[in-house]
Amino acid sequence: MKKIVLKVCIMCCKCKSCIMTTISKFYGVVSITMDAEKSTVTVVGNVDAVLIVNALRKKKRPAEVVSVGEPDKEKKEEKKPEPSKPLPSCCTACKAVVVWYDEPNPCSIL
Numbered sequence: 001m002k003k004i005v006l007k008v009c010i011m012c013c014k015c016k017s018c019i020m021t022t023i024s025k026f027y028g029v030v031s032i033t034m035d036a037e038k039s040t041v042t043v044v045g046n047v048d049a050v051l052i053v054n055a056l057r058k059k060k061r062p063a064e065v066v067s068v069g070e071p072d073k074e075k076k077e078e079k080k081p082e083p084s085k086p087l088p089s090c091c092t093a094c095k096a097v098v099v100w101y102d103e104p105n106p107c108s109i110l
Contacts, residue, residue, distance in 0.1 A: 003071040008063045011091035
């Protein structure tokens with residue numbers, strides 16, 4: 001089992017869910033931990049770091065490997081996370097993909 005730390009740009013909730021979904025599809029992933037303030041994702045499991053980075057880059061989420069090593073055997077004393085500033089629902093990079101319609105029903109057959 002390996003502990004992989006990745007540096008990924010996490011700007012909004014949509015970015016966060018896309019990253020989590022992409023990584024969770026890999027066979028062998030045991031846990032995924034995300035720190036939005038530091039823009040890091042920690043993946044524990046039997047999975048290749050290069051495959052994860054390539055999959056994130058295909059989803060337009062550039063990533064780089066910070067470290068690969070053995071997971072911590074000792075569980076640290078869990079502390080309650082401090083309330084932090086929530087992420088916005090969507091960033092400017094994600095809004096570029098979304099199409100907004102003023103009509104109540106955007107579907108029409110011409």
